[in-house]
Amino acid sequence: MDQPVVVGLDGSEASLRAVDWAADEAALRGVPLHVVYASLWERCEHAVFPEGRKPASERLLTDVLAVAAAERARARVPGLAVTTEVVPEGPVAALRRAAQQLLHGVADDRLRNL
Numbered sequence: 001m002d003q004p005v006v007v008g009l010d011g012s013e014a015s016l017r018a019v020d021w022a023a024d025e026a027a028l029r030g031v032p033l034h035v036v037y038a039s040l041w042e043r044c045e046h047a048v049f050p051e052g053r054k055p056a057s058e059r060l061l062t063d064v065l066a067v068a069a070a071e072r073a074r075a076r077v078p079g080l081a082v083t084t085e086v087v088p089e090g091p092v093a094a095l096r097r098a099a100q101q102l103l104h105g106v107a108d109d110r111l112r113n114l
Helices: 013-029 040-047 056-076 091-103
Strands: 005-009 031-036 084-086
Touching: 005 013, 005 056, 005 084, 005 091, 013 031, 013 056, 031 091, 056 084, 084 091
Parallel strands: 005 031, 031 084
Antiparallel strands: none
């Protein structure tokens, strides 16, 4: 299988336009799209709220952003395979890691097929 196009998401209008562009690019290449939401705030929250104890509203917010971006991409390109990943990292580090893992065929346990 060909490697997916990877795009970062932060919930801003600019990042949603990037999702649109990435969806078009993935369709052009005939590959899946992988949306990554990364935030250092998540890392801080894990320090305050141990794993599994994070407030539901914050956990839902990041998931909603990722799911909304995936739905937007699928609406733009019907039939496009889209995966999402929410990680407690800085955006640059997260995108580098995601791209390197995907280039090497490594699937992260947090990767979810929607």
